[in-house]
Amino acid sequence: MEWRADWVALSYRLTPEVGKHLFLKTAEELRKAGISPVLTAAGTIPVARAAEETGLFRKVFATDGASEVMAWLRGDPESQGTRSYPHHLVSRVEQSAPYPILRHHLGLPSLEKTREAAREIAQAKVLDVLSLAPDQNAQQHFFDPSAMDPSLSGAGGCPFRTPEDLQSIHEATRCGNFPLLRCYAGTTRLLEYASLLRHTLNNAWGAIPISWYSTLDGRSSRPLEQSIPENFAAMKWHAEQQIPLEINEPHQWGLRGAHDALFVAAGAFSARTAKALGIRTYVAQMMLNTPGNVSPRQDVAKMLAYRELVEELESPDFRVLVEVRPGLLGMPSDLCRAKGQLAHATALGMQLSPDILHVVAYCEAEYAAGAEEIIESCRIARQVMENCLLGDASYGQDQRVLLRKEQLLGEARLLLQAIAACAPPGETTPFGNPHTYVNAIRRGILDAPGLQNGIARGEVLTDIRDGACVVLGERGEILTEEERLERILSAKEIRRLLALAEEEHHKERIG
Numbered sequence: 183m184e185w186r187a188d189w190v191a192l193s194y195r196l197t198p199e200v201g202k203h204l205f206l207k208t209a210e211e212l213r214k215a216g217i218s219p220v221l222t223a224a225g226t227i228p229v230a231r232a233a234e235e236t237g238l239f240r241k242v243f244a245t246d247g248a249s250e251v252m253a254w255l256r257g258d259p260e261s262q263g264t265r266s267y268p269h270h271l272v273s274r275v276e277q278s279a280p281y282p283i284l285r286h287h288l289g290l291p292s293l294e295k296t297r298e299a300a301r302e303i304a305q306a307k308v309l310d311v312l313s314l315a316p317d318q319n320a321q322q323h324f325f326d327p328s329a330m331d332p333s334l335s336g337a338g339g340c341p342f343r344t345p346e347d348l349q350s351i352h353e354a355t356r357c358g359n360f361p362l363l364r365c366y367a368g369t370t371r372l373l374e375y376a377s378l379l380r381h382t383l384n385n386a387w388g389a390i391p392i393s394w395y396s397t398l399d400g401r402s403s404r405p406l407e408q409s410i411p412e413n414f415a416a417m418k419w420h421a422e423q424q425i426p427l428e429i430n431e432p433h434q435w436g437l438r439g440a441h442d443a444l445f446v447a448a449g450a451f452s453a454r455t456a457k458a459l460g461i462r463t464y465v466a467q468m469m470l471n472t473p474g475n476v477s478p479r480q481d482v483a484k485m486l487a488y489r490e491l492v493e494e495l496e497s498p499d500f501r502v503l504v505e506v507r508p509g510l511l512g513m514p515s516d517l518c519r520a521k522g523q524l525a526h527a528t529a530l531g532m533q534l535s536p537d538i539l540h541v542v543a544y545c546e547a548e549y550a551a552g553a554e555e556i557i558e559s560c561r562i563a564r565q566v567m568e569n570c571l572l573g574d575a576s577y578g579q580d581q582r583v584l585l586r587k588e589q590l591l592g593e594a595r596l597l598l599q600a601i602a603a604c605a606p607p608g609e610t611t612p613f614g615n616p617h618t619y620v621n622a623i624r625r626g627i628l629d630a631p632g633l634q635n636g637i638a639r640g641e642v643l644t645d646i647r648d649g650a651c652v653v654l655g656e657r658g659e660i661l662t663e664e665e666r667l668e669r670i671l672s673a674k675e676i677r678r679l680l681a682l683a684e685e686e687h688h689k690e691r692i693g
Contacts, residue, residue: 186217187217187219188219188220189219189220189221189222190212190219190220190221190222191221191222191223191224192204192205192208192221192222192223192224192233193223193224193225194223194225194229194233195225195226195229196229198226198228198229198231198232199232201225201229201232201233202232202233202235202236205223205232205233205236205238205239206236206238209221209236209238220240221238221239221240222239222240222241222242222243223238223239223241223242223243224242224243224244225242225244226244227244227245229244230242230243230244241254245561247561247564247565247568248281248568250307252281253277253278256277267359267360269360269362269384270362270386271311271362271386271387271426271463271465271503272426272463272501272503274310274311274362275503275537275538278310279537280571281567281568281571282536282537282538282539282567283309283310283311283537283538283539284308284309284310284311284538284539284541284560284563284564285309285310285311285312285313285505285538285539285540285541286303286309286311286312286313286540286541286542286543286551286556286559286560287312287313287314287315288300288303288312288313288314288315288340288551288556289314289315289316289317289338289339289340289550290336290340290550290552291317291335291336291337291339291340291341291550292336292340292341293340293341293342293343293347293350293351295552296314296340296342296351297350297351297354298354298553299552299553299556300312300314300351300354300355300553301354301355301357302553302557303355303358303361303553303556303557304354304355304356304357304358304359304360304361305357305358306358306553306557307358307359308556308557308560308561308564309361309541309556309560310359310361310362311361311362311363311364311386311538312355312361312362312363312364313363313364313365313366314339314340314342314348314351314363314364314365314366314383315338315339315340315365315366316338316339316340316341316342316365316366317334317335317336317337317338317339317340317341318334318337318338318339319331319334319335319337319341320339320340320341320342320343321339321366321367321368321369321401322368322369322370322401322402323370324342324343324368324371324375324378325370325371325374325375327343339366345378345381345382348365348378348379348382348383349382351363351383352382352383352384362384362386363383363384363385363386364379364383364385364386364387364388364389365379365383365385366389367379367388367389367390367395367416368395369395369401369402370395370402370404372390372395372412372413372415372416373412373415373416373419375416376388376416376419376420376425377419380423380425385425386426387425387426387427387428387463387465388416388417388420388425388426388427388428389427389428389429389430389465389467390413390416390417390420390427390428390429390430391413391429391430391431391434392410392413392414392429392431392451392452392455392616392619393406393409393410393431393434393619393623393628394430394431394434395409395413396408396409396410396637397409397635397637398623398633398635398637398638399434400635406619406620406623406624406637407620410616410617410619410620411616413616414455414459414614414616417429417455417456417459417461418459418460420461421459421460421461421462422460424462426461426462426463426464426465426503427456427461427463427464427465428464428465428466428467428505429452429453429455429456429464430467431448431449431451431452432445432446432448432449432452432467432468432469432488433445433467433469433472433509434448435448435628435630436469436472436473436509436651437472437473437511437632438630438631438632438633439473439630439631439632439644439651440629440630440631440642440644440651441642441644441651441652441653442476442480442484442590442650442651442652443590443593443594443597443663444597444628444629444630445472445484445488445651446484446487446488446491446590446591446593446594447491447593447594447597447598447601449466449468449488449491449492450488450491450492450594450598451598451601451613452466453466453491453492453495453502454495454598454613455613455614456500457495457500458611458613458614459614461500462499462500462501463501463503464492464500464501464502464503465503465505465538466488466489466492466502466503466504466505467505467506467507467540468485468488468489468504468505468506468507468531468534468536469507469508469509470485470506470507470508470509470512470527470530470531471508471509471510471511471512471513471527472509472511472512473511473646473651474509474511474512475512475646476646476649476650476651477648477649477650478526478530478577478649479577479580479582479583479586479649480586480648480649480650480651481530482530482533482534482577482578482583483577483582483583483584483586483587483590483650484586484587484590484650485506485534486534486578486583486587487587487588487590487591487594489504489534490587490591491591491594491595503537503538504534504535504536504537504538505536505537505538505539505540506531506532506534506536506538506539506540507527507531507539507540507541507542508523508524508527508528508531508541508542509527510542510546510547512527513542513544513546513547514547515547515548517544517545517548520544520545520546520547520548521544521562523544524541524542524543524544524559524562524563525562525563525566527542528541528562528563528566528567528570529566529569529570529574532566532567532570532571532574533574533576533577533578539563539567541556541559541560541563542559543555543556543558543559544558544559544562586650592683593662593663593664594663595683595686596663596664596667596679596680596683597627597663597667598683599679599680599682599683599686600622600627600667600671600675600679601613601618601619601622601627601628602618603675603678603679604617604618604619604621604622604625604627605617605618605621606618623637623638623639624638625639625670626638626639626641626642626670627667627670627671629641629642630642630644631643631644642666643655647660653665653666664676664680667679
């Protein structure tokens with residue numbers, strides 16, 4: 183009464199009936215004192231229900247986490263509707279800080295079920311970005327329906343077939359917290375696909391690979407000499423349209439057993455490619471648990487090295503947003519264990535101070551997630567996220583992590599120089615030239631055990647040692663990146679590349 187507050191927040195945790203009586207009594211005392219503040223309340227679910235029955239409160243909190251409470255205090259989203267929710271990636275990230283925004287994918291084997299689930303997720307207000315997963319027919323043959331295999335309809339995602347199908351999903355999510363929408367890129371005719379997604383979903387950001395969606399992975403029939411230039415053209419289009427971009431290259435190599443140094447280098451050369459092609463906002467996705475049996479300590483060391491190499495590129499014209507996610511290879515099929523894995527991977531990802539937290543539903547190793555599983559998984563992840571932001575123990579202070587990070591930085595810098603040396607003669611921006619990557623793959627500089635398909639070399643042997651994914655020699659000994667490249671390049675080339683890597687590192691330290 184003494185302070186004559188404009189806002190009063192009440193909380194109660196015990197018997198709902200007693201709580202209701204106390205709320206009414208407090209309101210009466212305020213009335214007698216001639217004070218009429220805005221009232222909010224919080225309590226258990228039964229107490230919250232009793233508080234709402236009184237009609238006294240502007241807002242009642244029960245299951246809301248800290249980030250939801252903060253969002254409401256910033257602007258009362260319920261009263262402002264769509265205006266209070268940013269509709270572009272950067273502004274959404276900035277409004278949410280220090281909490282990362284949450285992303286999840288959705289793709290059920292029927293358009294109607296996908297649309298209904300999308301609406302339910304939006305109304306639940308648990309995530310900020312809903313990624314639409316198309317079925318393989320839609321991803322590969324959207325513009326050539328005659329090539330679709332009807333027996334594969336709904337395989338791996340949503341069977342949308344027309345622009346109107348996509349627009350209907352967008353319209354279904356214009357409620358709740360109005361999540362941003364995005365969709366996986368097409369595996370063919372990428373430019374047309376990118377334009378389609380922009381005009382139907384207002385695609386929050388594009389995700390295009392450098393090497394993949396080609397004969398390298400079998401997801402399209404395009405040879406590397408065709409696919410990489412076409413992928414680059416799609417990246418340039420995103421730059422021209424000022425649409426943020428993710429180059430989903432690192433984990434594609436990791437899913438095929440590539441060693442840690444290549445994973446880190448892939449993160450770095452992806453960002454260099456994006457910058458060379460004019461992208462201004464870059465999403466660096468870091469998939470943990472890839473391969474599935476890497477140790478948490480080694481995983482963090484690898485991602486810290488990846489992050490450092492990417493963030494070295496930041497400038498007024500190039501912003502990096504870090505996105506972390508659990509890896510599917512680490513997700514067990516037992517649903518209770520999978521919930522534990524989701525929580526652990528989320529805590530591990532928070533060590534990297536992400537801007538975007540890509541949640542993977544606990545059921546994904548068993549079946550495709552619907553609205554119920556996605557909502558539950560996002561709530562699990564959000565609780566872990568909020569706990570971590572209270573102040574968590576950091577692997578980044580562990581000397582073993584720091585030593586491994588420095589080792590990976592050195593090896594990745596050497597590999598980057600080896601890739602750059604594959605550029606056509608006279609090329610001054612090697613990572614902006616698609617032929618650099620064609621040559622690097624053909625020569626075996628970019629290689630992984632899971633690529634014994636006649637497109638890449640598929641000659642490198644990797645294994646998990648002390649929780650890290652490393653290259654092995656003929657006798658099972660661990661090879662450094664320099665030793666691996668010695669089997670591909672001449673001694674003279676190796677010496678030159680080492681000198682260039684050291685020179686570049688020296689320049690970055692001075693800078």
